[in-house]
Structure formats: structure tokens, C-alpha cells
Amino acid sequence: MYDGETLREAYASVDAWVKRTPPEVIAQKQQEAEALFRRIGITFAVYGEGGDVERLIPFDMMPRVFTEREWRKLERGVKQRARALNAFLHDVYHRAEIIRAGVVPADLVYRNEAYEPAVVGIDPPARVYSHIVGIDIVRTGPEEFFVLEDNCRTPSGVSYMLENREIMMRMFPELFRSIRIAPVDDYPEKLRRTLASVAPPKCESEPTCVVLSPGSFNSAYYEHSFLADQMGVELVEGQDLFVQGEFVWMRTTQGPKRVDVIYRRIDDSFLDPLCFRPDSMLGVPGLMNVYRSGGVSICSAPGSGVADDKAVYTYVPEMIRFYLGEQPILKNVQTWKCADPADRMHVLANLKDLVVKEVHGSGGYGMLVGPASTAEQIAAYAERIKAAPDDFIAQPTLSLSTVPTFVDSGLAPRHVDLRPYCLVGREVHLVPGGLTRVAMREGSLVVNSSQGGGVKDTWVLAD
Amino acid sequence: MRLSVRHRTVYAFDAPMRWIVQSHRLTPSVCVSQRTIAWNVAADGGEIGASFVDGAGDAVRTLTIAGPVDRVEVLVEGEVETTDTSGVLRNHREAISPRVYLVPTAATHPDRPLTELAAAAVKGASEDDALGRAHRIAAAVADAIEYAPGATDAHTTAAEALEQGKGVCQDHAHAAIALAHLCGLPARYAVGYLFAGAGEDGVEASHAWAEIFIAGLGWVGFDVANRCCPDDRYIRLGSGRDAREAAPIRGISRGGAVEALDVDVTVSSSPSRSQTQQ
Numbered sequence: 001m002y003d004g005e006t007l008r009e010a011y012a013s014v015d016a017w018v019k020r021t022p023p024e025v026i027a028q029k030q031q032e033a034e035a036l037f038r039r040i041g042i043t044f045a046v047y048g049e050g051g052d053v054e055r056l057i058p059f060d061m062m063p064r065v066f067t068e069r070e071w072r073k074l075e076r077g078v079k080q081r082a083r084a085l086n087a088f089l090h091d092v093y094h095r096a097e098i099i100r101a102g103v104v105p106a107d108l109v110y111r112n113e114a115y116e117p118a119v120v121g122i123d124p125p126a127r128v129y130s131h132i133v134g135i136d137i138v139r140t141g142p143e144e145f146f147v148l149e150d151n152c153r154t155p156s157g158v159s160y161m162l163e164n165r166e167i168m169m170r171m172f173p174e175l176f177r178s179i180r181i182a183p184v185d186d187y188p189e190k191l192r193r194t195l196a197s198v199a200p201p202k203c204e205s206e207p208t209c210v211v212l213s214p215g216s217f218n219s220a221y222y223e224h225s226f227l228a229d230q231m232g233v234e235l236v237e238g239q240d241l242f243v244q245g246e247f248v249w250m251r252t253t254q255g256p257k258r259v260d261v262i263y264r265r266i267d268d269s270f271l272d273p274l275c276f277r278p279d280s281m282l283g284v285p286g287l288m289n290v291y292r293s294g295g296v297s298i299c300s301a302p303g304s305g306v307a308d309d310k311a312v313y314t315y316v317p318e319m320i321r322f323y324l325g326e327q328p329i330l331k332n333v334q335t336w337k338c339a340d341p342a343d344r345m346h347v348l349a350n351l352k353d354l355v356v357k358e359v360h361g362s363g364g365y366g367m368l369v370g371p372a373s374t375a376e377q378i379a380a381y382a383e384r385i386k387a388a389p390d391d392f393i394a395q396p397t398l399s400l401s402t403v404p405t406f407v408d409s410g411l412a413p414r415h416v417d418l419r420p421y422c423l424v425g426r427e428v429h430l431v432p433g434g435l436t437r438v439a440m441r442e443g444s445l446v447v448n449s450s451q452g453g454g455v456k457d458t459w460v461l462a463d
Numbered sequence: 464m465r466l467s468v469r470h471r472t473v474y475a476f477d478a479p480m481r482w483i484v485q486s487h488r489l490t491p492s493v494c495v496s497q498r499t500i501a502w503n504v505a506a507d508g509g510e511i512g513a514s515f516v517d518g519a520g521d522a523v524r525t526l527t528i529a530g531p532v533d534r535v536e537v538l539v540e541g542e543v544e545t546t547d548t549s550g551v552l553r554n555h556r557e558a559i560s561p562r563v564y565l566v567p568t569a570a571t572h573p574d575r576p577l578t579e580l581a582a583a584a585v586k587g588a589s590e591d592d593a594l595g596r597a598h599r600i601a602a603a604v605a606d607a608i609e610y611a612p613g614a615t616d617a618h619t620t621a622a623e624a625l626e627q628g629k630g631v632c633q634d635h636a637h638a639a640i641a642l643a644h645l646c647g648l649p650a651r652y653a654v655g656y657l658f659a660g661a662g663e664d665g666v667e668a669s670h671a672w673a674e675i676f677i678a679g680l681g682w683v684g685f686d687v688a689n690r691c692c693p694d695d696r697y698i699r700l701g702s703g704r705d706a707r708e709a710a711p712i713r714g715i716s717r718g719g720a721v722e723a724l725d726v727d728v729t730v731s732s733s734p735s736r737s738q739t740q741q
Contacts, residue, residue, distance in 0.1 A: 110562040120518025121558040245512040
């Protein structure tokens, strides 16, 4: 929020509001916000901890604010990245020019567990594999944005973006009247249109889209039902769908209805027991055959995970140059691959200054934040790296930007990141906003909700 | 050689099933060693659709049957003209990189005895002679796992078969794949039919073998059980990283009944032009 001592222009209007609002009003508003979230029922299941697994994500009322100018740069950068990632996915399932050219190592792709031989040579409509790309971005200076990771499969959290805005608008209508904030509430409609735009060639009328969820025990089930509801499409589970002849059908009270586009929120390996894990009860037997013969579209396309692997991440700037012939607008964080002996030596010698992550991990689980760890924790982690070096990458500890956040003692700076959601169909679209995650503990750099992070509304101010 | 195939699979359920879906890999591969003269796959009461050619070059089709159904018969009948290419899969269009077939699955996962067997098999063999190493791998597996029907089942892994020292063609192929991987050679599981010859009625005509990728030659078949490379007695249907992926019929049925399976495969030779020329 501050450039040194000066308040960033973007925050001026919010700052003025905080200054003229009595602290007890703010405290009361915070309680109201939490009550609203509880009533709506957005909670988040936390794995790997005992006790109450359904927990409310802390919501911070202080919004994160971008000027339109700042956002335009981010937008160009995110869209560029989303296009390059999709070009990469099409390439590695077809001619693999990027591997032939020696830009990306063959084994990184072909021996990757997310690479799906079952979809080699298959052409998804519009050549799009990842239809919703969630790109995690941190800011380290006024003009410096770094991408932490790409999420090409089924990035979650967009329901928080929408609910956070909804609650802010209900609680502070006067702020939304006095400040021109770009709306995000058309996201579900944009998502629906994106899905409809990639309907298979065999679909000759208005496409029927559904959201396929693993069911109510899944931690993101709320989001699945929320998005289906907001888009006005059916929320289904595997047992609601079946394959007959050339198509996938949905059981309805009026009889079977053909399904053209499936926004799936289940992993590849559970999609179809006839193609992947035979013990999966979550998927639809025969679905992959219908998909591969062009009878249905699956979003994201099976096999998309090979683009968001943390080892593949290091090559995204090269992908942008290779496929688009452009210079990357957003930077990658310098990354050392522990699979590489020289990199590994550097990592092991500098663990106290680095952040180390599992290559296939997500959600902030199993990572080491060197500066925040004890000597014992670092020594134990070093053993894990030595035992399986291929499974780890390391990055420098970035001085993430902070934004003012309400804590017990009042407003205090806390580190944040940002996940905007880029929609890729026949057109590429970025909603002006996203999910700002905030590390609620002082000094903490881990923003994942599973690790005690909170969320904020994200504002893009109209010029 | 001109081979006639009749492959009948009957599934019988003790209670009617609500619904059945099968993925079929039941069409002869398009390659130099075989030319399809006639081929038909039929299933009573079912609908065959969702057809495509996958990245491995296999023609895949989907059978769906809406219940209630208590019996399904899949009948494959056809005639194929075969030639001997010494096991080399020639002019076979496929898009999957051979390097994908360096990745083990649960069935081909290497353990220590497999690793030791691989090392022993290629000991002293030239690093440059991939074909020679592949032949040694096939021979080592044949020596280590005795052909013994009934000793293993569909879920037996390469490691388990080696530990028992007994198995069938599926176990031989899985073990050969595991050894090839350990020697840095891409390898996969191939399925098809085998003409065992007149008077060999007891021999299973539905067959599986390993294919190993040799730089410069391409994919080469190794039939461990018969200690040979596939020749004109073989008809190839498709491949996968293991038996499950390559299965000619992979099915699922919903309804909870017990399934009884009856498979009957006959492969016979019929007089053909090429044979009379020989």
C-alpha cells in the first residue's frame, strides 16, 4: 500500500474512509461480515489437522486495490501466460515442437505423472486445454510482479472472489457509490459462455453444460454448487451421467438429456474407470471414449496438469517466447531444481534463506520457509531433499508486498498474493479482480487458506 | 498366412444389470505384417459408438447396453492376411512418444529381484546393441518365470510373478517390460491372437507379448513364453503400458450382480494366395 512513506494512489480513497470511520464501527462491521459468511456457509475443509475440519476462512474487510493502469499490465501478462500454457499443452499432445527444438526436456514432459498418453493426438475444440487458468502472483515493488505458480487444472477459490465482493457491497454501499470499482459479478456468465464456446463439433444447438463434482464431502463442494447455481446449469455427480452410443447423457426427471460440455471438478485419474483408475466410483464409465471421439468437451481437458507442474513452471517464459514470439510480461521467480546437482548443492547450502516446495505438491503443504524455520526443521528437510531430489524445487524468499489488514491491534501490514482467474475459450477473458489471499500472522509469507491464510476483496479502480 | 479368428466372449450375470459399458480394442492394427480381409464385432442388444483411433494407433470403440440385461455376448469374427516381419512393427501410425513407455505402472513396477535380473540379463552385452539386450531380456524372463497356467491372476504384478517363478503370457510380458525399463529401453504390452498350429487345440489363442523400442528399428515384439518374436502366426490388436491399459475388452457394469465370464477363441489358418505362392 505504501511506496516507502507515500501512500499509493490506489489506496487514497480507502484510506480516507478508514480515517473517518470510528474503530468500533469497523469492529462491528467485521463481526457482521463473519456472520454473513457463516450464514452463507462458505467454509473450507482443512486437511492434515485434527479437530474442526470445516473452518471459516478469515475475511479481512480492507480491500486490496489496483489502479486501472496497474491492472492493464497484469491483465496483459496473465492472458499472455494463459495463451502460452494452452499452446504448450496442445504441442506436447501433438508434434511436441518445443521438445524437438530442445527448449523443454523430453523427460520433464513424457515422464511426468500428469502427462496422459490417452489424449495424445486428440484435438479439443479451439485447441483449448485449460479453460480456467488461475495464476498466483506476488508483487515485490511498484512495477514488479512475479508469478509463483500456474494452476491449469481446476483452480479453486473463485467463489470467494464473488462472495467477498457481495459482502463488501452489502456492508459498504456508500464506498461503492463514491468509488468506481470494476465489477466482477459477471464472472459466472463469462464462465458459462467460455464453456459453451468450446462445445464439441457434434453439438448443433445451444450446448448443455454441467458442473461435475465429486460430491458433498469434497472441500470445494460449496464452490461447485455455487458456480453451477450462478451459471444456471446443473450440478451433477458421476452417477447422474451415463454414456450411451456417441454421447454422454444426464438423468433428469424428464428423461435423458444430452450433455455437451462438462466443467469437471474431479481429477483426471477419477474421470473414467474404463480409461484411468478402475476403482473410481466418482467418474463416468466411457466418458473418455466419448471425449476422444468428439462427443463431449471436458474442461479442463484431461492431461492439462502437465503444464502446471512446478518443474515445468520454470520453462513458461521460454514457452511465451517459443509459441507467441513475445517477451514475458510477468516474471518467473528464480527457481532452483533440486534434480540438478549444481542447483541442489546451492539449495542445500542456502536452505535458511530459501523457500522449498514439493514439485507435485499444492496448497502450501509440505513446504519449507527457510527464514521462518528452526535449525532442526531445516536439517530434517535437507534429508528429505537428499532422499528424493527430483521432488523438490527452491525459490528465494521474496519480499512480498504488504497491504493494510485488520488485526487485533488495529490496521497492520500483512503479506498478500493474488490469484486472478483467466477464462480461455474461443476468446480469452480476465475478470478485473481475483482472490487476494493474506497471511494473517505477522511476518508470515504463507497465504494458503489451509495454512491459516485469509482473504480480501480485490478492487480494480476505474480511471 | 491367412488366419481366421472367431473370438466369443460371454458375460452372464446372476441378476439383471442396469447398464453396461465396454471399451473395445478389437480391431487389427494397421501395419505391414497384417492386412485385414474381413472383420466384424457384434454385440446383441448393444450400441457400438464413440469410435476413434488413439495416440498408440489403436482403433477403439465403445459398447453400451441399457439394462436390464443378464447376458452379453461379444462376437469378433474376421480374416487377416499376415506376413512375417521378424517381430518388427512396420508402418504403424502412432503419435505417442516412445519415451512415454519408460514409465512403469503398478503392474510393471520394478523391485529388487527384477532389478537384479535385469542387471544379470544384460551383463557383458554391448551398450550399443539395444536389440541384443532386448533378446537377452526376453530370454532371462523366460528362464526365470516358468509357463504355468493358473499360478497367477489378472492382478498379479511383474514382481509377484518373478517371486513365484511361475506365470502366463501376461506375467512374462509385464516382467519383460519391467526389465526393459530398467535397461533404459521403452517397452509396452501388446495384445492379439496367436495361431498355435493344427493339433494345438489346448493352447490359448488369445495372446499377449511385450514390445520393446529399438532406436533405428522401432517397436519390436518379444513373445517370451514362446521364446520368439511375433511372426505370421500373430495378429496384433493394440497396446498399452500394461495389461489393463491394453485390454481388448475393458468393461464395467452397474447393478451389483456376480459376473461369469466365458471366453472362446479359435484361430485357424485358411488357404491363401500368399501361402500357395510359398
